[in-house]
Amino acid sequence: MTTKIILDLDTGIDDALALAYALGSPELELIGVTGTYGNVLVETGTRNALALLELFGSPDVPVFAGPTHASTRDSFEVLPISEFIHGKNGVGEAVLAEPTAQVQEKSAVDFLIESVREHGDNLVIVPTGPSTTIAAAIDADPSFAENARIVMMGGALTVPGNVSPVAEANVNQDPEATDRLFRTAADVTMIGLDVTLQTLLTYEETAQWRALGTPGGDFLAEATDYYIRSYETNSPHLGGCGLHDPLAVGVAVDPSLVELFDVNLKVDTEGALRGRVIADETRLNDPVKTAHVAINVDKERFVSEFMRRITGLVSR
Ligand code: BDR
Numbered sequence: 001m002t003t004k005i006i007l008d009l010d011t012g013i014d015d016a017l018a019l020a021y022a023l024g025s026p027e028l029e030l031i032g033v034t035g036t037y038g039n040v041l042v043e044t045g046t047r048n049a050l051a052l053l054e055l056f057g058s059p060d061v062p063v064f065a066g067p068t069h070a071s072t073r074d075s076f077e078v079l080p081i082s083e084f085i086h087g088k089n090g091v092g093e094a095v096l097a098e099p100t101a102q103v104q105e106k107s108a109v110d111f112l113i114e115s116v117r118e119h120g121d122n123l124v125i126v127p128t129g130p131s132t133t134i135a136a137a138i139d140a141d142p143s144f145a146e147n148a149r150i151v152m153m154g155g156a157l158t159v160p161g162n163v164s165p166v167a168e169a170n171v172n173q174d175p176e177a178t179d180r181l182f183r184t185a186a187d188v189t190m191i192g193l194d195v196t197l198q199t200l201l202t203y204e205e206t207a208q209w210r211a212l213g214t215p216g217g218d219f220l221a222e223a224t225d226y227y228i229r230s231y232e233t234n235s236p237h238l239g240g241c242g243l244h245d246p247l248a249v250g251v252a253v254d255p256s257l258v259e260l261f262d263v264n265l266k267v268d269t270e271g272a273l274r275g276r277v278i279a280d281e282t283r284l285n286d287p288v289k290t291a292h293v294a295i296n297v298d299k300e301r302f303v304s305e306f307m308r309r310i311t312g313l314v315s316r
């Protein structure tokens with residue numbers, strides 16, 4: 001039996017790779033994409049998601065728009081660092097055809113709530129951007145927090161942040177929302193920088209996509225090369241680009257890719273520590289642990305699964 005999956009993306013180059021990983025995984029049935037802000041505006045991200053679904057041969061997967069900014073703010077503007085990493089269009093200035101499909105009228109929040117009610121345990125939600133939409137679903141329906149199975153990309157527990165000494169980019173956009181998620185959701189797996197900065201891609205792999213000579217292969221090679229170039233400037237010590245968002249999908253398919261640490265989490269929301277993910281001291285002795293943080297990853301096996309699934313998808 002396949003597992004149903006919803007991706008909550010701020011599409012985004014590694015979000016595009018996460019989408020490709022999900023579509024290239026026969027164990028998963030992608031029932032919808034919800035679009036959040038982050039690397040790009042919601043409008044740009046949902047357009048990218050629609051165009052990518054068409055490029056990857058799944059034009060019938062519906063796309064829903066989430067809130068356009070954090071509930072603690074009035075608006076959202078793309079940060080210069082996001083534009084540097086993902087390009088103005090979110091996909092490294094690689095060209096994507098204008099999608100023929102439209103964003104659904106139903107909101108992302110309603111779609112998420114209805115989907116958890118309908119599919120329960122046979123659904124996994126994979127947010128790879130700010131937690132704003134998930135927190136809005138939690139606020140709108142308390143049973144959502146109890147019943148949703150979430151594997152999220154975000155946070156950094158054992159390593160420094162990537163936008164401040166303590167904050168990871170997705171959590172940094174809306175720390176209050178991630179805090180609400182950690183304090184209320186019954187089952188959250190956190191795929192943070194602890195493991196995603198261990199799973200790296202280089203020009204050697206993108207050359208394999210280019211060599212396919214397909215539209216999907218060309219697109220992924222061009223967008224990912226842009227992403228690798230930004231890592232060469234910002235994090236030359238890594239020797240490649242971080243496969244953040246695809247690793248969350250990888251773990252949704254196969255949790256044995258990572259070693260998990262069970263803990264109750266919170267997010268600091270004040271001062272210099274704003275955006276830091278840390279254990280919740282008030283629930284330290286609670287025998288029930290609601291979060292499972294990936295602290296180690298079988299990187300060789302993941303990168304090989306990543307290449308097998310995505311290359312298979314874009315070879316067609
Ligand atoms: C996360 O931030 C975004 O830029 C990426 O798409 C990823 O989800 C990494 O910190």
Ligand code: CA
Nearest residue numbers: 012015128129
């Ligand atoms: Ca993302």
